[in-house]
Amino acid sequence: MNVFDIKTVIMTPLIKLIIKHPKIMKAKIFMKAMVYFPEKISESYDEKIQKSEIDYMASILDGLEYVDNKPQKIIDLCTGTGIAAISAAKYFPKAFVEGIDQSYEMVKISKEKAKRQRIKNLNFKKGNAANLLYKDNEFDLVITSNAPIYLSEISRVLKQGGEVLVSFSFSGKAFIKAEKEIVKLIEKNGLTLIKIKNVKKGVFILGQKRE
Numbered sequence: 595m596n597v598f599d600i601k602t603v604i605m606t607p608l609i610k611l612i613i614k615h616p617k618i619m620k621a622k623i624f625m626k627a628m629v630y631f632p633e634k635i636s637e638s639y640d641e642k643i644q645k646s647e648i649d650y651m652a653s654i655l656d657g658l659e660y661v662d663n664k665p666q667k668i669i670d671l672c673t674g675t676g677i678a679a680i681s682a683a684k685y686f687p688k689a690f691v692e693g694i695d696q697s698y699e700m701v702k703i704s705k706e707k708a709k710r711q712r713i714k715n716l717n718f719k720k721g722n723a724a725n726l727l728y729k730d731n732e733f734d735l736v737i738t739s740n741a742p743i744y745l746s747e748i749s750r751v752l753k754q755g756g757e758v759l760v761s762f763s764f765s766g767k768a769f770i771k772a773e774k775e776i777v778k779l780i781e782k783n784g785l786t787l788i789k790i791k792n793v794k795k796g797v798f799i800l801g802q803k804r805e
């Protein structure tokens with residue numbers, strides 16, 4: 595088991611806790627940890643993913659196939675090194691994708707990656723997913739992968755009929771088992787569950803903002 599896989603063992607109970615008590619994500623200590631650790635791991639993040647036995651991309655790539663509202667404006671929250679944002683920009687070449695992360699180092703790395711790969715339909719910037727500097731009803735699709743999920747902000751910035759794709763590369767079974775709680779959480783935020791699917795060790799959850 596490599597270091598990255600050990601983290602997934604820690605992540606499963608954490609994910610279960612967060613589904614049951616989503617307010618934890620707004621706690622100051624959680625927010626601080628979410629600033630501190632990404633800055634530390636940013637340099638080696640992609641290398642660890644490549645070395646991991648987990649098929650990191652499987653759930654986001656599968657989930658994108660189920661998005662059916664032909665998105666023009668997409669945002670990837672907590673983009674990290676831009677993995678999901680880059681996938682979405684390639685999958686929807688006519689759309690424009692914005693990736694945001696609160697870690698300056700992560701934003702720097704994702705910008706360099708997009709430049710190297712000559713992907714023109716995306717942009718990365720620093721931002722806080724818990725307090726987005728966007729107007730209401732701005733995006734056709736919000737994606738977020740392997741990160742805390744701020745559903746009320748997601749719902750606010752989504753257009754009516756817009757979709758949200760949440761994906762995790764691991765701990766998929768924990769999400770499927772918590773499906774009822776997830777449905778309650780997303781409904782509370784004006785969304786409807788379209789699909790929840792295990793993909794390899796991961797999962798994706800597709801929701802839609804009610805008209």
Ligand SMILES: C[S@@+](CC[C@H](N)C(=O)[O-])C[C@H]1O[C@@H](n2cnc3c(N)ncnc32)[C@H](O)[C@@H]1O
Nearest residue numbers: 628632672673674695696697722723739740741
């Ligand atoms: C485990 S990484 C996942 C990155 C990427 N989405 C992926 O799938 O590889 C989690 C990322 O979420 C970011 N993050 C955590 N809380 C955030 C917040 N409130 N606003 C913006 N970014 C946040 C961290 O900086 C980190 O880059």
